[in-house]
Amino acid sequence: MYCFFFLFVLINIATVTANYLHAVPSVPFSSDNRQSFRLRSLKHIVVDSSFADEVNTNGSTLIPPTLWEFASTFQLDVKNELGLQLRLAIGKNPAPDAIFLTLDKNQVFKDAAGILTSEGYSLTVDRNGIVIAGASPLGAWWGTRSIMQLAQLYDCRLPCGSGTDAPGWRTRGIMLDAGRHYYPPDFIIELCSYLSFFKQNELHLHVSDNLFINLEQTAASEIMNTYGSFRLSSDNPALNGLGGPQNESYTHDQFEAIQQRCAKRGVSVIPEIEAPAHALAITRWKPELALSSDPTMLNVSHPGTLPLLREIWGTFLPWFHSKEVHIGADEYSADHIPDYVKYVNELSSFIQETSSKRTRIWGTFTPSQGSTVSKDITIQHWAPYSDNAYHDFIANGYETINSDYMFYMVGKWSPYFGQRLNKTLIFSADPLGGPFAPHIFDAANATNNPPRDNPFVVGHISPFWSDWGPTATTFLEAYYSWRDSLPALADKQWGGSLLETEYDSIIDTLRYIIPDQNLDRRVESRTALVLKYPLNKSHVGKVIKDHSGNNYHGILKGDCNAGENGLYFAGKCHLDTPLHSLGRNYTLSFEVKPTSSGPATLFAGADSTLMSQTAQSELVTIISGSHPYAINYTLPLNRWIRVELAGRGESTFLKVSTVPVTDDKRQVTQEFEFLTRIDTHGVQAGSNYTTVWRPMAFEAPLARIGEGFKGYFRQIVVRKNQ
Numbered sequence: 001m002y003c004f005f006f007l008f009v010l011i012n013i014a015t016v017t018a019n020y021l022h023a024v025p026s027v028p029f030s031s032d033n034r035q036s037f038r039l040r041s042l043k044h045i046v047v048d049s050s051f052a053d054e055v056n057t058n059g060s061t062l063i064p065p066t067l068w069e070f071a072s073t074f075q076l077d078v079k080n081e082l083g084l085q086l087r088l089a090i091g092k093n094p095a096p097d098a099i100f101l102t103l104d105k106n107q108v109f110k111d112a113a114g115i116l117t118s119e120g121y122s123l124t125v126d127r128n129g130i131v132i133a134g135a136s137p138l139g140a141w142w143g144t145r146s147i148m149q150l151a152q153l154y155d156c157r158l159p160c161g162s163g164t165d166a167p168g169w170r171t172r173g174i175m176l177d178a179g180r181h182y183y184p185p186d187f188i189i190e191l192c193s194y195l196s197f198f199k200q201n202e203l204h205l206h207v208s209d210n211l212f213i214n215l216e217q218t219a220a221s222e223i224m225n226t227y228g229s230f231r232l233s234s235d236n237p238a239l240n241g242l243g244g245p246q247n248e249s250y251t252h253d254q255f256e257a258i259q260q261r262c263a264k265r266g267v268s269v270i271p272e273i274e275a276p277a278h279a280l281a282i283t284r285w286k287p288e289l290a291l292s293s294d295p296t297m298l299n300v301s302h303p304g305t306l307p308l309l310r311e312i313w314g315t316f317l318p319w320f321h322s323k324e325v326h327i328g329a330d331e332y333s334a335d336h337i338p339d340y341v342k343y344v345n346e347l348s349s350f351i352q353e354t355s356s357k358r359t360r361i362w363g364t365f366t367p368s369q370g371s372t373v374s375k376d377i378t379i380q381h382w383a384p385y386s387d388n389a390y391h392d393f394i395a396n397g398y399e400t401i402n403s404d405y406m407f408y409m410v411g412k413w414s415p416y417f418g419q420r421l422n423k424t425l426i427f428s429a430d431p432l433g434g435p436f437a438p439h440i441f442d443a444a445n446a447t448n449n450p451p452r453d454n455p456f457v458v459g460h461i462s463p464f465w466s467d468w469g470p471t472a473t474t475f476l477e478a479y480y481s482w483r484d485s486l487p488a489l490a491d492k493q494w495g496g497s498l499l500e501t502e503y504d505s506i507i508d509t510l511r512y513i514i515p516d517q518n519l520d521r522r523v524e525s526r527t528a529l530v531l532k533y534p535l536n537k538s539h540v541g542k543v544i545k546d547h548s549g550n551n552y553h554g555i556l557k558g559d560c561n562a563g564e565n566g567l568y569f570a571g572k573c574h575l576d577t578p579l580h581s582l583g584r585n586y587t588l589s590f591e592v593k594p595t596s597s598g599p600a601t602l603f604a605g606a607d608s609t610l611m612s613q614t615a616q617s618e619l620v621t622i623i624s625g626s627h628p629y630a631i632n633y634t635l636p637l638n639r640w641i642r643v644e645l646a647g648r649g650e651s652t653f654l655k656v657s658t659v660p661v662t663d664d665k666r667q668v669t670q671e672f673e674f675l676t677r678i679d680t681h682g683v684q685a686g687s688n689y690t691t692v693w694r695p696m697a698f699e700a701p702l703a704r705i706g707e708g709f710k711g712y713f714r715q716i717v718v719r720k721n722q
């Protein structure tokens with residue numbers, strides 16, 4: 001929404017009914033409802049000169065922005081998303097028609113356990129302007145997120161009044177399994193922007209892993225060829241042979257950029273290097289360190305294992321800007337618990353001594369099983385069958401992060417876990433009544449949940465696992481697992497009060513202004529018609545005019561000729577559009593007549609490519625994340641075919657129809673769906689099937705048309721369908 005437009009219909013009257021404003025998370029606020037402040041009259045963002053250079057040293061990042069830096073990001077957001085051009089200034093006091101950003105060192109902001117938090121802020125609105133006073137610059141930043149959301153939801157008119165807000169828990173976020181699937185750096189940065197808008201502060205990035213291997217059914221040679229990765233690539237010669245796949249690893253520069261861009265919006269990247277289990281990327285490189293009983297696990301009692309892990313961590317610790325790192329340590333062989341404990345403690349001490357960072361591990365073995373890992377280690381509980389978070393860890397004085405599998409997802413398919421967050425559960429998980437909160441580990445049995453103010457519950461992380469490897473999902477499908485309900489979970493991780501009906505009524509409106517990301521791959525369009533290139537004779541020139549009304553004119557590169565009521569691509573030209581990619585739901589239709597076979601691109605975009613043929617196959621194929629997904633169809637030569645690529649929810653279809661011509665009046669139509677084959681390695685208990693087929697959702701590729709293609713194109717039309 002643009003705040004400078006007058007709105008005659010006020011959808012949300014700025015009324016405070018409960019003791020909070022509707023935003024995600026909810027914003028505690030009290031108001032007499034008599035007066036309001038119009039954001040249209042804003043002229044400045046004023047940063048308190050006493051605190052402009054201050055940073056928050058209490059958060060989870062070592063690269064915290066200053067109050068001034070947060071303010072300049074806010075200034076850009078307000079311009080880009082609300083259309084308000086505000087001047088950024090330094091000042092001593094709140095000014096008229098300004099948002100004053102300051103710190104309040106006297107106010108005490110407390111979390112759910114009554115412990116001081118640096119992430120709180122207070123918000124005051126009066127007829128002159130707005131004051132946000134943070135416990136720290138990070139607290140003030142979260143206050144700016146409230147302003148962004150309230151502007152959108154309350155028609156740029158905030159009720160006068162005030163409120164004090166603070167998160168109940170210090171760890172709030174998601175985990176992304178980048179070990180079994182590559183996620184490009186830009187995608188991770190966009191995810192951070194998404195989290196930040198809802199005041200989530202951590203992105204836990206799992207950077208090494210391998211696919212599950214059923215040892216009984218798998219030959220030794222096959223095990224070594226199973227997909228496994230280590231995504232950090234360093235030039236330390238001692239680690240030569242570890243990184244990879246080479247082109248799908250993060251360089252130091254890329255990892256630095258990810259961390260900096262996330263920190264800029266208050267989000268810390270918590271890296272996880274997984275060992276001693278899930279460590280095929282390491283054991284393939286150093287087979288002598290593998291456990292004889294399981295080649296994907298490191299033998300923790302082998303004298304070479306700990307020194308190698310010290311070398312690895314010693315190499316990468318200087319890359320990491322978080323105060324805590326994750327060493328994995330889950331699903332190890334229960335035959336070696338004492339050695340496991342020794343390994344975990346020694347590695348954790350090494351990390352502490354070299355970098356002053358704390359360590360996290362997944363909940364694995366319990367103290368009653370003899371796992372007496374140091375209490376300096378934070379436990380990230382996930383499986384109620386391996387531990388009872390409350391009785392095994394919290395009651396024994398371990399700081400514990402809740403990643404219970406009630407909000408745990410596996411991409412695309414799983415016999416056990418969901419593919420989406422369960423919104424109903426988010427609003428109802430407390431067995432005593434009420435919504436989820438990080439201290440709820442069991443939605444059925446209250447005995448397993450510590451009190452809300454237990455100080456050993458440090459927060460909640462919702463994991464997404466790429467169990468079926470790189471081909472099962474596109475990287476954007478991981479986002480869609482979270483998209484609809486992660487903001488609701490963010491409200492609960494913060495300790496917010498939103499009701500499900502309130503959430504449902506505001507979330508889609510908020511999606512339009514989430515800054516610094518376009519995960520939905522939206523394209524601005526005046527109507528549902530996004531792009532139209534008729535490409536018939538009369539319109540051919542260097543510039544291809546867009547007839548949609550959006551002026552997305554294309555540019556021809558190389559030699560293309562008009563002819564036969566279509567544009568002829570001789571394999572030496574292509575058409576560039578100003579667009580990149582279009583997200584769900586869309587139809588991309590065109591007519592095409594290939595005159596020669598061979599690999600060629602029909603449409604290429606930022607997230608996918610539609611090929612008429614590839615080097616490997618004559619079938620029509622979509623390439624995504626460098627993986628081919630073919631349908632059982634080959635475009636015939638020398639015949640006009642009408643093609644419609646349709647993204648419908650979680651599926652992508654291709655419909656082809658022959659275009660009737662004088663000597664052949666038939667019109668044959670066929671529809672195909674793009675699917676992925678998941679090899680389950682016999683995971684499904686009690687059943688024999690080994691593969692499942694699941695739909696793929698691809699974004700429409702729109703950037704470049706016809707590269708390498710020989711033949712004709714016409715009537716290119718792109719529509720969005722809601």
Ligand SMILES: *[C@@H]1O[C@H](CO)[C@@H](O)[C@H](O)[C@H]1NC(C)=O
Nearest residue numbers: 057058116117118119135136
């Ligand atoms: C920040 O950390 C310092 C040093 O540990 C501590 O004294 C202070 O109370 C903390 N402040 C907040 C707001 O958490």
Ligand SMILES: *[C@@H]1O[C@H](CO)[C@@H](O)[C@H](O)[C@H]1NC(C)=O
Nearest residue numbers: 290291292293299301302303
């Ligand atoms: C682990 O390594 C030790 C020391 O080399 C060796 O004695 C032991 O047999 C190994 N254990 C397994 C299960 O591979």
Ligand SMILES: *[C@@H]1O[C@H](CO)[C@@H](O)[C@H](O)[C@H]1NC(C)=O
Nearest residue numbers: 418422423424425426428443
């Ligand atoms: C979501 O959670 C609710 C409440 O626990 C439950 O009844 C429902 O079956 C769950 N839905 C799915 C799809 O798992």
Ligand SMILES: *[C@@H]1O[C@H](CO)[C@@H](O)[C@H](O)[C@H]1NC(C)=O
Nearest residue numbers: 388391442444445446447448
């Ligand atoms: C609830 O949990 C407690 C503690 O783990 C257990 O003893 C009890 O049997 C459980 N109750 C039910 C109904 O499952």
Ligand SMILES: *[C@@H]1O[C@H](CO)[C@@H](O)[C@H](O)[C@H]1NC(C)=O
Nearest residue numbers: 534535536537538539547565
């Ligand atoms: C070309 O397409 C435009 C727009 O669809 C149409 O108005 C025009 O008649 C077409 N011209 C030819 C020669 O087909």
Ligand SMILES: *[C@@H]1O[C@H](CO)[C@@H](O)[C@H](O)[C@H]1NC(C)=O
Nearest residue numbers: 182245246247248625626627
């Ligand atoms: C990475 O390299 C592999 C093997 O050469 C190739 O198949 C894949 O397309 C490449 N991936 C990217 C993202 O370039």
Ligand SMILES: *[C@@H]1O[C@H](CO)[C@@H](O)[C@H](O)[C@H]1NC(C)=O
Nearest residue numbers: 619630631632633634670672
């Ligand atoms: C693919 O299509 C051809 C003919 O169009 C058909 O003979 C063949 O059985 C199909 N293959 C599969 C796997 O469906």
Ligand SMILES: *[C@@H]1O[C@H](CO)[C@@H](O)[C@H](O)[C@H]1NC(C)=O
Nearest residue numbers: 584585647648649650721722
């Ligand atoms: C896309 O369409 C599906 C139905 O096919 C619908 O469930 C979904 O909400 C739509 N998505 C968007 C982003 O409009």
Ligand SMILES: *[C@@H]1O[C@H](CO)[C@@H](O)[C@H](O)[C@H]1NC(C)=O
Nearest residue numbers: 682684685686687688689690
């Ligand atoms: C699985 O396959 C085995 C042998 O191939 C057969 O004996 C068994 O009955 C099958 N089980 C099921 C549940 O189909």
